[in-house]
Amino acid sequence: MKKESLNDGNVLVQWMSLPLYEKFKEAAEVRSFEKLRNAISYYINRTQFITKVYDMKCDRSVNNILNFLICGKNIPKDLEKRIDKSIQQAHKAAPNFVGKMKIEICSGNTFKEVKDQGVFCADPVDAVIFLTDLPENLQGWQREVKFFHELIKFCSNKKEPLLVMIADTGDDNSFKHLINMFNVFVTRTTLRKFSMSERLSKLQLWNLHWEDNNFLNMVGLLKSAYISTLDLKSLLN
Numbered sequence: 001m002k003k004e005s006l007n008d009g010n011v012l013v014q015w016m017s018l019p020l021y022e023k024f025k026e027a028a029e030v031r032s033f034e035k036l037r038n039a040i041s042y043y044i045n046r047t048q049f050i051t052k053v054y055d056m057k058c059d060r061s062v063n064n065i066l067n068f069l070i071c072g073k074n075i076p077k078d079l080e081k082r083i084d085k086s087i088q089q090a091h092k093a094a095p096n097f098v099g100k101m102k103i104e105i106c107s108g109n110t111f112k113e114v115k116d117q118g119v120f121c122a123d124p125v126d127a128v129i130f131l132t133d134l135p136e137n138l139q140g141w142q143r144e145v146k147f148f149h150e151l152i153k154f155c156s157n158k159k160e161p162l163l164v165m166i167a168d169t170g171d172d173n174s175f176k177h178l179i180n181m182f183n184v185f186v187t188r189t190t191l192r193k194f195s196m197s198e199r200l201s202k203l204q205l206w207n208l209h210w211e212d213n214n215f216l217n218m219v220g221l222l223k224s225a226y227i228s229t230l231d232l233k234s235l236l237n
Contacts, residue, residue: 013043013175014217015224016182016205018191020046024179051220053227066229067123068103068222069161071114072131073147075107079133079169086208086215093219101226111150120158127163127229128155129221134181136172141184148185156193162232165225166205169215178207204228 023042027035070083087103102123108114119125130151132144148166155161168181182205190203204224208215 012173012209013040013178014207014209014220015047016178018186018203021179021182021186050224050227064100064230066101066126066226068101068127068129068225069119069125070103070105070129070131070167071111071119071151072107073144074109075105075131076133079131080105080107082169082210082215083131083218085213086218087222089214090219090222094223097219097223097226101222111147111154115154125161126233127165127225128161129165129167129225131167131169132181132185133169134184135170136177138180138184145184145187149189152190152193161229163202163204163225163229165221166203167221168205168207169210171210173207173209178205181205181207202232 020039020043023039024036026032027039083105091099104119106114106117106119108117128151130148132148134141134144152164155164166181166185168178170177185205186203206217206221206224208221209217
């Protein structure tokens, strides 16, 4: 990824964690271009470093098959097809890696409806990817957040899944929308469910970019989920 300013549109911020969010928030509050530039540099360097580490660890983790659940509130059929197609494309792009995960897509009006479908009854779910496609004005966010908080409560009570990711599939790929999404979903109610160390590692927000009939960064999201989950598993052993 090229090291360029956020303003020229060439730095596309695709993911957000609590540490990164706090860096951007501080830069905005004090209106410091230097702090903003430092936050962007942190994002770029972290992305480059993580990509190298992910690729290295993925090559070594031959026998680690992880179970992923992709779920959301009333996921539209066309979005479900997009996700499924993008996962197939990810298989083609990184067959040895994506083959190490079992991925199930499940939808419901409430999280209880998802849970009642038995997705947590068979093999343990290692990571949950929560899908949302809120519009630019965030209309309907209350219903989405209620679903998400039910998911978070379930995860914190069971101590699994180990990782929770939010995948924003909306058309607005702007940095402002990513920040607004983080504000909406990663609230005090959410953070209270995790210890301080868990807050830094368990919560991630990704913006999936739809282009050429495919979510282009699906491989990156799945790699992030896979390696982050492996790291969290290693802490428990």
